[in-house]
Amino acid sequence: MYYIDIMTLFPDTVGDVLSESILGRAQERDILRIDTHQIRDYTLNKQKQVDDYPYGGGRGAVMQADPLYQCWEHICGRYQARPHTICLSPCGRTFTQADAKRLAWEQDHLILVCGHYEGIDQRFIDECVDEEISLGDFVLTGGEIAAMAVADAVCRLVPGVLSDAECFENESHWDGLLEYPQYSRPAVWHGRKIPEVLSTGDHAKIERWRRKQSLLRTRERRPDLYERLDLSSKPDQKLLAELERELSRPPLPQPVVCRSAQDGDLDAMETILAQAKALLIPIGQWNAGYPARDNFEADIARQECYVLTCGGTVGGFFTLSTRPEAGYAAITDGKWSTNEPYAVIHRCAVAEQWRGSGLADRMIGECERLALAQGLGWLRVDTHKKNKAMQGLIRRHGFQYRGNVLAEVPPSHDPRRVAYEKRLRHHPKDVKKNL
Secondary structure (H helix, E strand, O other): OEEEEEEEOOHHHHHHHHOOHHHHHHHHOOOEEEEEEEHHHHOOOOOOOOEEOOOOOOOOOEEOHHHHHHHHHHHHHOOOOOOEEEEEEEEEEEOOHHHHHHHHHHOOEEEEEEOEOOOEOHHHHHHHOOEEEEOOOOOOOEOHHHHHHHHHHHHOOOOOOOOOOHHHHOOOOOOOOOOOOOOOOOOEEOOEEOOHHHHOOOHHHHHHHHHHHHHHHHHHHOHHHHOOOOOOOHHHHHHHHHHHHHHOOOOOOOOEEEEEOOHHHHHHHHHHHHHHHHHHOOOOOOEOOEOOHHHHHHHHHOOOEEEEEEOOEEEEEEEEEOOOOHHHHHOEOOOOOOOOOOEEEEEEEEOHHHOOOOHHHHHHHHHHHHHHHOOOOEEEEEEOOOOHHHHHHHHHOOOEEEEEEEOOOOOOOOOEEEEEEEEOOOOHHHHHHHO
């Protein structure tokens, strides 16, 4: 059993708080025992006085050494070994998670002394106290709040108090990192969605995301902790490289809106198309004559073309076709997962100034949303084997490689394309299965 005795002028308040919830249940199971002691009960003064004017003058009063000593001696007399005694004081060393571990695992009995007024007679501290602890660089009216905080932080690390060590090993400060963001049901609240990775069921990806978020949060909020981290491992170096790229992204003007493309958007789309061709023609994805304005005019007429606007300006475009793709039937080196209806992403690009901003990720998300809205459970796309940027984008969104297909291209161009697909969640068949 782990013992904590708290010397205080307000034992009922302190005891009530520490007898609730997890710590209360641990005491019922005899894992912990937390006792509070009224310091006034140990004074010889008829008025139960425990304080007096400070020597040397000054405002306020100082807690006298003898009532504190009598209380402390009474507690010590109940046990064979002298308990480790801590005075809660703004003059103490700042309490950390490392201190909580040390006190939980190296001690089995603590006495916490709660000061009040202008402080405690130094002679009691010199004779009876093993260490002084502070919660931070601020002053409280008394030590009770600090004592409860220390007791709670220590007791939850005592074996058996929490159901599993994982309950505290993934928390803030355990390994020098702040904890990653947490989410619960529902998946959408006030229009805010949970991060998609958390609903994939892929535990490796989820752990990687959590580690990345912990690094980001620690870097932004506690640079002092971040500077002391050992991030030399290859996985951490990859995460840091990703963070650097993401933090360097240009901010997107708000709002970002996805809407059906109109003829009046064609000029802006052609400007973006020229920027994209400068990158995609050299790798064989597109050519000088494809795609062209007339392709987008046809897409708009079929109501298959969409634009993403950033603050009212066209920042990207894509075509989402629900018509069967003729070339997909002759897939080689693999196969599709199903013969169910699907949507296909074609002719997509993002304006040069918004590359790396996350607009391409938003585009893929909109493709999924639109496919689902049309009752389709599968999304497919093909791209050139040298188009690593596109492959990285769709893989990041959960698309799986399925094989090779042939595209219609000029004779001098390589027609081979790598094909991917993604099963969309919450489409009608999923709903039927859950009923």
